[in-house]
Amino acid sequence: MGKVLAEKPELRTKAKEITPLINRIVGEVNTLSLSEQKRIVEENWPEALQREKVEEEKKLPPLPNADKYPKVVTRFSPNPDCVLHLGSARAIILCHEYARMYRGKFILRFEDTDPKLKKPVLEFYDRIREDLAWLGCIPDEEYIQSDRIPIYYGYAEKLLENGNAYVCACQPQAFREKILAKRPCPCRDLPSETHMERWRRMLDGEYGEGEAVVRIKTDLQHPNPAVRDWPALRVIDTERSPHPRVGSKYRVWPLYNFACGLDDHLMGVTHIIRGKEHLTNMVRQEYLYRHLGWKYPEAIHYGRLKIVGAYLSKSKIVQGVREGFYEGWDDPRLATFVALRKRGITPAAIKRLIIDVGPKTSDVVLSWENLYAYNRKTLDPEVDRYFFVSNPIQLTVHGVPKTFTARIRRHPEHLERGFREYTIKPTEKGEAFFWVSKNDLKNLATGRIIRLMELFNVRVEEVKAYAVEASFLSEAYEDAKRAEAPLIHWVSIGADMPCRVVMPDATTVEGIAEKACESLKPNDIAQFERFGFVRIEKTDGKILAYFAHK
RNA sequence: GCUCCGGUAGUAUAGCCCGGUCAAGUAUUCCGGCCUUUCGAGCCGGAGACGCGGGUUCAAAUCCCGCCCGGAGCACCA
Numbered sequence: 001m002g003k004v005l006a007e008k009p010e011l012r013t014k015a016k017e018i019t020p021l022i023n024r025i026v027g028e029v030n031t032l033s034l035s036e037q038k039r040i041v042e043e044n045w046p047e048a049l050q051r052e053k054v055e056e057e058k059k060l061p062p063l064p065n066a067d068k069y070p071k072v073v074t075r076f077s078p079n080p081d082c083v084l085h086l087g088s089a090r091a092i093i094l095c096h097e098y099a100r101m102y103r104g105k106f107i108l109r110f111e112d113t114d115p116k117l118k119k120p121v122l123e124f125y126d127r128i129r130e131d132l133a134w135l136g137c138i139p140d141e142e143y144i145q146s147d148r149i150p151i152y153y154g155y156a157e158k159l160l161e162n163g164n165a166y167v168c169a170c171q172p173q174a175f176r177e178k179i180l181a182k183r184p185c186p187c188r189d190l191p192s193e194t195h196m197e198r199w200r201r202m203l204d205g206e207y208g209e210g211e212a213v214v215r216i217k218t219d220l221q222h223p224n225p226a227v228r229d230w231p232a233l234r235v236i237d238t239e240r241s242p243h244p245r246v247g248s249k250y251r252v253w254p255l256y257n258f259a260c261g262l263d264d265h266l267m268g269v270t271h272i273i274r275g276k277e278h279l280t281n282m283v284r285q286e287y288l289y290r291h292l293g294w295k296y297p298e299a300i301h302y303g304r305l306k307i308v309g310a311y312l313s314k315s316k317i318v319q320g321v322r323e324g325f326y327e328g329w330d331d332p333r334l335a336t337f338v339a340l341r342k343r344g345i346t347p348a349a350i351k352r353l354i355i356d357v358g359p360k361t362s363d364v365v366l367s368w369e370n371l372y373a374y375n376r377k378t379l380d381p382e383v384d385r386y387f388f389v390s391n392p393i394q395l396t397v398h399g400v401p402k403t404f405t406a407r408i409r410r411h412p413e414h415l416e417r418g419f420r421e422y423t424i425k426p427t428e429k430g431e432a433f434f435w436v437s438k439n440d441l442k443n444l445a446t447g448r449i450i451r452l453m454e455l456f457n458v459r460v461e462e463v464k465a466y467a468v469e470a471s472f473l474s475e476a477y478e479d480a481k482r483a484e485a486p487l488i489h490w491v492s493i494g495a496d497m498p499c500r501v502v503m504p505d506a507t508t509v510e511g512i513a514e515k516a517c518e519s520l521k522p523n524d525i526a527q528f529e530r531f532g533f534v535r536i537e538k539t540d541g542k543i544l545a546y547f548a549h550k
Numbered sequence: 551g552c553u554c555c556g557g558u559a560g561u562a563u564a565g566c567c568c569g570g571u572c573a574a575g576u577a578u579u580c581c582g583g584c585c586u587u588u589c590g591a592g593c594c595g596g597a598g599a600c601g602c603g604g605g606u607u608c609a610a611a612u613c614c615c616g617c618c619c620g621g622a623g624c625a626c627c628a
Binding site: 303 | 553555557562564569576579586587588590609620621622627
């Protein structure tokens, strides 16, 4: 029914007449058997059974009103008080991606205007730049708000002169009561000369912390009390709380809405992309823009992003690292970019995940599986494969008739990457020794036939606590296939090297890797077959690796 | 409490503005099969969702109303 109307919209007005007709025909068709129906369709409309497949890379929805601006400008504006983590990924990647999509500009702006409560830390300015570079989101321009204080002062004075702002010297509590009652505080209607005078005194240090604040006039009747006459600049005792970059040079510091509001316009930002916790801030800043005769940029407020089991709260991360609960900013339990990088999670995977999630306003709780799936897809064709035996136990094979040479491809689809080669030479008694994983013990029951991958087939004769005895069976892979023997990986004793893998929960797995892992370098990512993807951290004699995922 | 948002399979997303090719598409996950010297990848098949209740309409994931649930904001933080 719907299909008919969709294809022939001119029939819609006659919907009532058509309904019984269609019902009758559908009824008739349904009396036929399924195969009968299929046959008729094949005879008359064979093309109807063709299903086409179109798979395309997911793209971002278009930016609102992008064509109204000569150049799209976005910005990412972190407070340098922590390293960046997955929670920031949405802002960064969306801003950067949209800027690229429209051949616009992507700005990095450090919002370091609170030397007291959210004190910036010098090391993070660079760490944030590094995180961005790793993600491939290099800013076109960079600003630091603590360098721009005089600019903010200039606008403050202008607003004070015009009577669009005032210096409020009320006790915070007294002001609160007034504003909640939708009444002006005593300072609000004082002449602007008085406010200019008070402003001087703020700058001269005659007011202590909390004694005076510049407020932007809004609407006292506004339904949301948080919007009414919001604070724009306050006094901070920078002798006691010096700013890490400019020390105690300034005593009056702008607040978020003032600095951010001014800068977005001053830097020509056309599209603000930030979390929805800033929704009220947009309402507040719109008053500032009105006073200044500016047009507010387009704003997109996306929802919060979480990932199961990981803290994405800066304060928790900072606290955990400072107290030594975490090994550092790159502790594998953390969802910071440095931690993800250490584990071998690629920027490409993060980017695809964020684009997949898009800019919508509802909150999302991501599952790691989604990230892993993208990462696996990126890594699988790229990285080489090796054997790593976790929880090793010794396997002795008896009756090995000759010397075998195993040549194993580094990657099954890329022969040009070469081989790992091992010569298995039996002792005089015909024995050969291997490391195999205790995890495969379930396959090692007595009498069971198993195949050592790319080598030969054996029959398990005896399983002891930390050793397995087996006898040589045959070489041909086909035998193993016929017997439906499990394929397990192995490391030849003597052609091995120790290896430790740090898991995402910071526990470690001890094991033995094949000798060919010598060619791995720090930062390489490898696939340990039947174990998972790992990033190599250290290789001096003993390998240290971090586990990404299966 | 007040002021705003939001709710499609386990997870994420498309569709909603402009009702009908939606008995809801895609990715991942899980389960089977094929292929393959990995439990990986690939291919094929299957499982699994419109928060609830009313209304409007020939027709509702889509429009309207009520409810439920979730989130954010309510700082001299960003």
